[in-house]
Amino acid sequence: MSAETLARPAARRRGGDLAERLGPLGIAAAVVIALITLAALCAPLITSHDPAVGSVIERYQSPGAEHLLGTDQSGRDLLARLLYGARTSLLGAAVVVLLAGGGATLLALVAAWFGRHVDAFLGRVLDLLFAFPNLLLAILAVAVFRTGLAQVTIALAIAYVPYSARVLRSVALRERRLAYVQAAELQGLSGAVVSLRHILPNIAPQILTGAAINFGYAMIDLAALSFLGLGVQPPTADWGLMVSQGKDSLLQGHPQQSMYAGVCIVVAVAAFSVIGERLGGRKAGGRA
Amino acid sequence: MSTTGGNVIEISGLRKEFAVGRGRRRRTVRALDDVSLSVADGSCLAVVGESGSGKTTLARVLVGLERADAGDVVLAGRPVAQRPRRAERRSRARDIQMVFQDPNGSLNRRRTVEAAIREVLAAHHRVTGADARRRVDELLDQVGLRPAHARALPGELSGGQQQRVAIARALAAEPRVLVLDEAVAALDVSVQAQVLNLLAEIRRARRLTYLFITHDLSVVRQVSEEVVVMRQGRIVERGSTSEVLDHPRHPYTVLLRDSAPRPGWRPRLSNGSDLAEVET
Numbered sequence: 139m140s141a142e143t144l145a146r147p148a149a150r151r152r153g154g155d156l157a158e159r160l161g162p163l164g165i166a167a168a169v170v171i172a173l174i175t176l177a178a179l180c181a182p183l184i185t186s187h188d189p190a191v192g193s194v195i196e197r198y199q200s201p202g203a204e205h206l207l208g209t210d211q212s213g214r215d216l217l218a219r220l221l222y223g224a225r226t227s228l229l230g231a232a233v234v235v236l237l238a239g240g241g242a243t244l245l246a247l248v249a250a251w252f253g254r255h256v257d258a259f260l261g262r263v264l265d266l267l268f269a270f271p272n273l274l275l276a277i278l279a280v281a282v283f284r285t286g287l288a289q290v291t292i293a294l295a296i297a298y299v300p301y302s303a304r305v306l307r308s309v310a311l312r313e314r315r316l317a318y319v320q321a322a323e324l325q326g327l328s329g330a331v332v333s334l335r336h337i338l339p340n341i342a343p344q345i346l347t348g349a350a351i352n353f354g355y356a357m358i359d360l361a362a363l364s365f366l367g368l369g370v371q372p373p374t375a376d377w378g379l380m381v382s383q384g385k386d387s388l389l390q391g392h393p394q395q396s397m398y399a400g401v402c403i404v405v406a407v408a409a410f411s412v413i414g415e416r417l418g419g420r421k422a423g424g425r426a
Numbered sequence: 427m428s429t430t431g432g433n434v435i436e437i438s439g440l441r442k443e444f445a446v447g448r449g450r451r452r453r454t455v456r457a458l459d460d461v462s463l464s465v466a467d468g469s470c471l472a473v474v475g476e477s478g479s480g481k482t483t484l485a486r487v488l489v490g491l492e493r494a495d496a497g498d499v500v501l502a503g504r505p506v507a508q509r510p511r512r513a514e515r516r517s518r519a520r521d522i523q524m525v526f527q528d529p530n531g532s533l534n535r536r537r538t539v540e541a542a543i544r545e546v547l548a549a550h551h552r553v554t555g556a557d558a559r560r561r562v563d564e565l566l567d568q569v570g571l572r573p574a575h576a577r578a579l580p581g582e583l584s585g586g587q588q589q590r591v592a593i594a595r596a597l598a599a600e601p602r603v604l605v606l607d608e609a610v611a612a613l614d615v616s617v618q619a620q621v622l623n624l625l626a627e628i629r630r631a632r633r634l635t636y637l638f639i640t641h642d643l644s645v646v647r648q649v650s651e652e653v654v655v656m657r658q659g660r661i662v663e664r665g666s667t668s669e670v671l672d673h674p675r676h677p678y679t680v681l682l683r684d685s686a687p688r689p690g691w692r693p694r695l696s697n698g699s700d701l702a703e704v705e706t
């Protein structure tokens with residue numbers, strides 16, 4: 139092999155790889171997510187209305203120049219509520235995904251490194267967590283602690299750990315047996331160093347895939363919990379809460395609030411699922 | 427602390443069993459069964475045997491990646507613990523290094539050649555910065571690679587080049603003993619010959635001791651003056667290479683020798699007649 143062929147920058151190839159794996163639909167999904175994130179971040183620039191304040195005289199206004207998407211039962215601007223609601227919904231899901239991904243990665247690395255009894259023990263713990271449906275665990279946590287976004291976020295994160303941990307454990311175990319890890323172990327490097335320096339970068343693609351898929355699920359579950367009144371509390375703007383608060387208006391012939399928020403949830407969840415599916419190279423609906 | 431003339435490796439009564447299967451199917455496989463051998467400083471001992479005979483297990487116990495159930499290992503005059511602590515493994519790694527059987531997996535595919543070698547330099551000799559850079563180039567040169575290869579990822583190298591990098595990484599620790607587990611098995615014959623020559627050269631230049639594991643008897647003749655034959659975890663025959671290969675005493679060695687395809691080899695039918703003769 140010549141020196142010239144060695145000079146290819148690895149980063150550029152990897153960028154090309156990513157676009158190739160995402161495909162047109164995946165890229166569209168990434169654009170959708172970028173737009174939603176941007177809209178959430180720039181909410182104060184896009185609208186001057188306060189999402190939590192409205193006047194009763196302005197309730198159920200139709201879309202117009204003042205309120206682009208109209209108002210809800212309390213006269214609050216729906217566009218403002220959607221934009222600020224995106225913040226809550228995205229942030230909540232992001233925290234769930236970060237905590238769950240971090241926890242699952244840690245468990246996978248520990249199980250793979252020590253193997254044998256440690257691995258078997260962690261496997262049992264995960265099985266136990268598997269036995270609880272996610273929402274039940276979250277509802278349980280709320281019953282024990284208090285209602286609120288922080289409580290359900292942590293509870294959901296714990297409920298998500300076994301799904302990701304199961305996949306990550308098996309890929310980490312595969313890496314653990316490879317000669318490069320054994321070579322590093324042979325040098326007397328610590329388990330932490332070998333796991334973080336060698337195994338972690340090699341299971342990163344699976345960690346990211348799991349995170350993208352979990353993001354969609356976390357949005358749905360958080361919305362459901364808000365809908366049930368267990369998660370985000372009014373008057374905070376949140377998509378799940380908007381669907382729930384729009385219930386009564388729906389019956390009175392004002393479906394906008396539930397409809398807009400519902401569409402936002404569906405679009406965002408679908409976008410994250412597509413990305414997760416493309417990254418992981420498997421069918422949507424499968425769980426990481 | 428050179429023990430010239432002495433043995434750099436002394437192994438006695440090594441045993442290792444693995445439990446395989448689960449539940450009622452559970453049984454134990456004896457990977458090492460009372461294995462004793464010694465390797466003189468600066469020599470090369472070949473270990474041959476069919477697949478599953480325990481060669482890799484022997485290597486792993488020797489370098490401290492696997493714990494034996496019984497037996498003693500004395501390396502460079504020091505008895506080594508069977509369950510080594512990390513610090514002990516590190517000091518053992520300065521005496522003995524290993525090149526692994528699996529050429530694709532022996533390098534981290536996300537780290538450059540340079541990073542792989544530097545890691546060992548830093549771990550054992552606290553060589554960092556520009557010094558390390560220079561050492562990396564030296565080591566690459568010794569295994570017949572160019573400085574440009576330092577920046578390559580393993581995926582950009584051929585199998586032979588990857589194996590050379592694995593050898594350079596092992597040499598970076600400046601060990602006295604190199605355990606080579608099927609180091610050339612995955613390479614095609616011409617590359618195999620190159621790497622074997624390279625290994626012979628390195629051994630001479632650095633006065634290294636090799637434990638050369640292979641299932642290929644033709645390779646044994648090229649590399650080593652002594653050989654042990656393993657079967658089902660036991661050593662069934664040992665002696666000088668020419669003695670063992672030309673006048674094998676154990677029936678298994680005869681079988682191993684006769685079942686190896688070599689120049690002039692012709693497929694035979696079970697009745698002993700020559701296939702080529704039957705066809706014509």
Ligand SMILES: Nc1ncnc2c1ncn2[C@@H]1O[C@H](COP(=O)(O)OP(=O)(O)OP(=O)(O)O)[C@@H](O)[C@H]1O
Pocket residue numbers: 444445446455456457475476477478479480481482483484527641
């Ligand atoms: N980690 C393990 N768990 C269970 N059994 C094992 C393990 N490692 C090795 N064995 C068993 O021990 C025996 C010896 O294996 P070993 O890998 O040492 O053979 P080998 O001579 O290196 O074979 P090969 O030429 O195929 O590499 C085999 O029967 C193998 O199945």
Ligand SMILES: [Mg+2]
Pocket residue numbers: 481482483527607
């Ligand atoms: Mg082997």
